Amino acid sequence: MVTFDAVLFDLDGTLVGPTQDIATVYERAFERVGVERFAEPPELWAVLDGPPDPADQVGYLGAGFARLAAQHGRRDVDPLALAEAFVEGIDNTQVTLHSGAERALSAARAAGATAVLTNGPEARQADKVGAVDLDSRVDTVVYAGDMARRKPHAAPFEATLSALDVAPDRALYVGDSLGYDVAGAHNAGLTAAYLDDGDGPAPYRPEHVLESLADLPPLLE
DSSP states (O other): OOOOSEEEEOOBTTTEEEOSOHHHHHHHHHHHHTOOOOSOHHHHHHHSOSSOOTTOHHHHHHHHHHHHHHHTTOTTOOHHHHHHHHHHHOOTTOEEEOTTHHHHHHHHHHHSEEEEEESSOHHHHHHHHHHTTGGGTSSEEEEGGGSSSOTTSSHHHHHHHHHHTOOGGGEEEEESOIIIIIHHHHHTTOEEEEEOOSSOOTTSOOSEEESSGGGHHHHHO
């Protein structure tokens, strides 16, 4: 059985998920800018271009609102104003640990050093970390959103391992994104454990595929 000296976790979608009603945040964004609502949140998610940009959340969402406005013929709408109102309505403290996270974190601590490595900036992600007391549950938290290079680049992983004083081949990274978590872990020489969303890991090859965090402790014991 492979043993590890450190276990690193992704944050959003892996350890925590939101509890805030995003549909309400969406509706109130329109109210704040004083325009009649069009479309629904799933339509916005569908037109967003790739994963969020940690450095420009308003611009990222604004591009989505711009596409929706064009689809609905709404030339009276300022997409960036809508995006800013939406972002202002998000409460990053309204998150909860996913099922199995408590036991997974305990098993990781028993195995060795622990860390959270998130692609978001500290200004946004620290509220989530604090809300579920993660900063006291792991040895370090690294906010790649404040670095020059984010996942899937190797630099954030290397910075995290340096803080833990652990070699890449002795570390496991647990995440729910193939293109960011699995690819990044492999780029930096770590073993990857992928939380499968049901679509399977192809074309990537994570060493471990987990149905949920409940599958992690047996891997570490």
